[in-house]
Amino acid sequence: MEDYLNQHGYISGHYPQSIDLAQIGGLVATRSSGQFSTKYGNIENLVVGFEAVMPSGDIIRIKNVPRRSAGPDLRQLLIGSEGTMGIITEITIKIFPKPADRWMCAYGIKNMREGLHIIQTFMREGWNPAVVRLHDRLEAAKSYSKFLNEGESILLILSEGPKMYAQAEGKALDKIIRDGRGRSLGPEPVESWLEHRNNTDELHEFTNQGIIVDTIEIAANWSDIGTIYEQVTERLKKEVPELLLVTGHSSHSYPQGTNLYFILGAHPPQDPEGVERVYQSIWKKVMEITLENNGTICHHHGIGKLRAPWIPQELGSSYTMLKKLKRSMDPQGIMNIGTLLPVNEGEEKDAQSIYSCY
Numbered sequence: 001m002e003d004y005l006n007q008h009g010y011i012s013g014h015y016p017q018s019i020d021l022a023q024i025g026g027l028v029a030t031r032s033s034g035q036f037s038t039k040y041g042n043i044e045n046l047v048v049g050f051e052a053v054m055p056s057g058d059i060i061r062i063k064n065v066p067r068r069s070a071g072p073d074l075r076q077l078l079i080g081s082e083g084t085m086g087i088i089t090e091i092t093i094k095i096f097p098k099p100a101d102r103w104m105c106a107y108g109i110k111n112m113r114e115g116l117h118i119i120q121t122f123m124r125e126g127w128n129p130a131v132v133r134l135h136d137r138l139e140a141a142k143s144y145s146k147f148l149n150e151g152e153s154i155l156l157i158l159s160e161g162p163k164m165y166a167q168a169e170g171k172a173l174d175k176i177i178r179d180g181r182g183r184s185l186g187p188e189p190v191e192s193w194l195e196h197r198n199n200t201d202e203l204h205e206f207t208n209q210g211i212i213v214d215t216i217e218i219a220a221n222w223s224d225i226g227t228i229y230e231q232v233t234e235r236l237k238k239e240v241p242e243l244l245l246v247t248g249h250s251s252h253s254y255p256q257g258t259n260l261y262f263i264l265g266a267h268p269p270q271d272p273e274g275v276e277r278v279y280q281s282i283w284k285k286v287m288e289i290t291l292e293n294n295g296t297i298c299h300h301h302g303i304g305k306l307r308a309p310w311i312p313q314e315l316g317s318s319y320t321m322l323k324k325l326k327r328s329m330d331p332q333g334i335m336n337i338g339t340l341l342p343v344n345e346g347e348e349k350d351a352q353s354i355y356s357c358y
């Protein structure tokens with residue numbers, strides 16, 4: 001789709017790292033975010049209409065209009081529903097003219113707190129760069145060490161759009177970042193990120209040695225995000241003895257806050273129970289720290305079955321709406337049971353037993 005649009009002078013603006021693997025229906029069903037989302041928006045901002053097949057077999061269509069004030073936004077019932085409410089069969093998305101120009105620069109940053117504060121400053125002022133990535137010192141040292149001083153984090157910025165827009169935004173961001181003690185490194189680190197951004201081959205080297213590698217992405221407001229970063233990186237090292245590594249970056253920012261994307265590696269005992277125990281203990285700690293600090297347990301990978309046990313706590317008093325919605329959309333309990341809404345093991349036999357455990 002992206003290639004087709006590019007040939008005709010347009011872009012989708014939606015580039016998840018999984019772009020070569022994922023289907024557009026799956027991306028909509030998981031509420032995905034692209035690497036340029038800070039400018040173009042997440043998938044829920046891009047989908048303007050669709051067709052879906054309901055569990056009853058009914059086919060519904062939501063037409064494409066620029067905006068409507070006709071009751072709740074029904075698109076949102078299926079965006080992020082992870083196959084639990086219906087099957088999306090056709091999608092209409094916004095597209096954008098291919099940008100005429102780009103401005104790119106990277107900066108050495110003293111630490112994550114300072115970097116998060118810089119991003120907060122320019123996002124609140126209303127600037128809209130396409131790429132804003134703040135990698136902590138471990139991630140920075142791994143990929144950009146030749147540009148950095150010992151212990152520095154790195155901030156990558158890419159602005160794009162019409163010629164005068166990209167250059168003007170770049171100039172303004174450069175001043176804000178330097179005022180925040182960012183050390184300009186030029187465009188090369190951003191060019192390197194653009195070239196290698198979807199390559200995950202090295203992860204196989206670790207998994208082949210019995211090392212668990214996983215990623216967990218969460219989000220929170222500016223007031224809490226720095227604490228979540230510090231608690232996850234510090235507490236996990238102390239509380240999970242099998243942990244080898246925890247790193248983090250922020251890659252999708254908003255005026256109110258940002259996400260954190262943690263990369264975790266652990267060397268568990270080489271038996272299935274040991275692997276399960278260590279894996280679950282890592283997830284439990286990150287989920288608990290995030291919830292304790294007012295964050296959301298999921299920024300863009302969806303809930304699935306793994307995160308489903310925390311969805312009642314995530315949604316709080318509004319969880320009851322999700323349960324009612326699921327019952328009324330899928331009364332026979334035939335759509336992806338156990339995904340998004342948790343069920344007790346062995347209780348997913350028929351609709352009555354499924355819904356009795358909600």
Ligand SMILES: Cc1cc2nc3c(=O)[nH]c(=O)nc-3n(C[C@H](O)[C@H](O)[C@H](O)COP(=O)(O)OP(=O)(O)OC[C@H]3O[C@@H](n4cnc5c(N)ncnc54)[C@H](O)[C@@H]3O)c2cc1C
Binds near residue numbers: 015027
């Ligand atoms: C290496 C890697 C990098 C990734 N990077 C990103 C990233 O940058 N941003 C991001 O947002 N995500 C990312 N992801 C997550 C991934 O993009 C999505 O979870 C998933 O790929 C979505 O598309 P899919 O077609 O593979 O869906 P699947 O994995 O097949 O399905 C995901 C869920 O959606 C449901 N579903 C699928 N299609 C439909 C449909 N048509 N109608 C209704 N329900 C449906 C399925 O039942 C399932 O519950 C990454 C994943 C990997 C492995």
